[in-house]
Amino acid sequence: METxxxxxxxxxxxxxxxxxxxxxxxxxxxIVIDTGDGILLKPKKLFAETTLNEVAGCLKYQGTPKSLDDMDDAIRYLEYGTN
Known part of the structure; x- marks a missing residue:
């Protein structure tokens, strides 16, 4: 461990x-993420890794449009349990 x-x-x-x-x-x-007891640094990727099925599946969505902030919040919640 280094300091x-x-x-x-x-x-x-x-x-x-x-x-x-x-x-x-x-x-x-x-990307700087507050973990509650420190910070986590992750490289910012230009595009999230996806499969063709994941991309094609998005085309069927008929609900209320989501903002980029809404999507970012959902991802943070799934990864870290917090918004």
């Missing part, structure tokens, strides 16, 4: 070995 510090600007240096092991390059966008 790091938060700068006065709020910046944190992620150790080089960890950046390399995850393939994170300079400029990598990260």
């Amino acid at each position: 790091t510090k938060v700068s006065k600007e709020g910046q944190v240096i992620i150790p080089e070995q960890l950046r390399k092991s995850y393939g994170w390059q300079t400029g990598q966008e990260l």
Whole structure:
């Protein structure tokens, strides 16, 4: 386990070995998730991994349109049990 510090600007240096092991390059966008007892950093993906059936299934939806915020909230709830 390595330690790091938060700068006065709020910046944190992620150790080089960890950046390399995850393939994170300079400029990598990260999602910051509050877990309640710390934070979790996850790489931001351009597109969620989906199958053809998942995409085609969306075409049948006839309900009330959902906003991107609604969808993000639902994903956070499924992954972390919180909005």
